[in-house]
Amino acid sequence: xxxxxQSPRSKVAVTGGKVTLSCHQTxxxxxxxxxxxxxxxxxxxxxxxxxxxxxxxxxxxxxxxASRPSQENFSLILELASLSQTAVYFCASSEGLGxxxxxxxxxxxxxxxxx
Amino acid sequence: GQQVKQSSPSLTVQEGGxxxxxxxxxxxxxxxxxxxxxYPDNSPTLLIxxxxxxxxxxxxxxxxxxxxxxxxxxxxxxxxxxxxxxxYLCAAGLNQGxxxxxxxxxxTKLTVSS
Numbered sequence: 001x002x003x004x005x006q007s008p009r010s011k012v013a014v015t016g017g018k019v020t021l022s023c024h025q026t027x028x029x030x031x032x033x034x035x036x037x038x039x040x041x042x043x044x045x046x047x048x049x050x051x052x053x054x055x056x057x058x059x060x061x062x063x064x065x066a067s068r069p070s071q072e073n074f075s076l077i078l079e080l081a082s083l084s085q086t087a088v089y090f091c092a093s094s095e096g097l098g099x100x101x102x103x104x105x106x107x108x109x110x111x112x113x114x115x
Numbered sequence: 116g117q118q119v120k121q122s123s124p125s126l127t128v129q130e131g132g133x134x135x136x137x138x139x140x141x142x143x144x145x146x147x148x149x150x151x152x153x154y155p156d157n158s159p160t161l162l163i164x165x166x167x168x169x170x171x172x173x174x175x176x177x178x179x180x181x182x183x184x185x186x187x188x189x190x191x192x193x194x195x196x197x198x199x200x201x202x203y204l205c206a207a208g209l210n211q212g213x214x215x216x217x218x219x220x221x222x223t224k225l226t227v228s229s
Binding site for chain 1 (some may be wrong): 119121147149151154157158159164181198201204206208210216217219220221222
């Protein structure tokens with residue numbers, strides 16, 4: 001079965017520290033995404049990628065970097081974590097082609113708390 | 116501004132009743148509309164989706180209605196059951212070269228009471 005796995009499941013970070021969230025998919029999908037979830041905002045797109053070694057900015061990229069070293073792996077990097085980045089982060093993948101091109105398959109989420 | 120908006124943060128329906136969840140969008144170029152379901156501490160999963168060339172799509176107890184002129188779409192759940200209790204996220208997007216850059220609404224928490 002297709003799967004998107006995220007690590008860690010939860011993390012506590014200090015303000016100003018570096019945080020890396022990892023995502024691995026076995027769907028053989030070209031597209032991968034990072035969303036954050038905040039109360040009252042639903043899911044907001046941070047970065048996405050449609051091919052290895054390339055990333056694109058989403059709607060709220062400030063304060064985040066992304067890395068796609070391979071088709072299967074997509075990381076989200078917070079170089080200088082801030083309190084406002086406390087949220088739940090979801091990784092997702094999609095085929096990008098065909099009848100189900102837009103269907104997003106989400107990971108279980110990473111709960112990040114910045115203190 | 117919020118491009119995709121769910122005006123009702125919560126909704127309570129009696130078991131067996133019809134749940135109606137609403138979503139408004141701003142960009143009339145959107146050509147894909149979807150509803151995702153999310154249980155607490157779980158990931159969102161796709162329930163049903165439509166493209167802009169249809170006004171309605173049914174799948175079992177679920178029906179999506181799309182009103183393009185009103186920039187509005189809704190999800191109807193008939194014979195609502197307690198296990199339908201969850202957060203429902205609407206999403207809309209424009210397929211550009213295969214990218215599913217979906218924009219999500221804030222979510223509506225549906226509670227089905229028995």
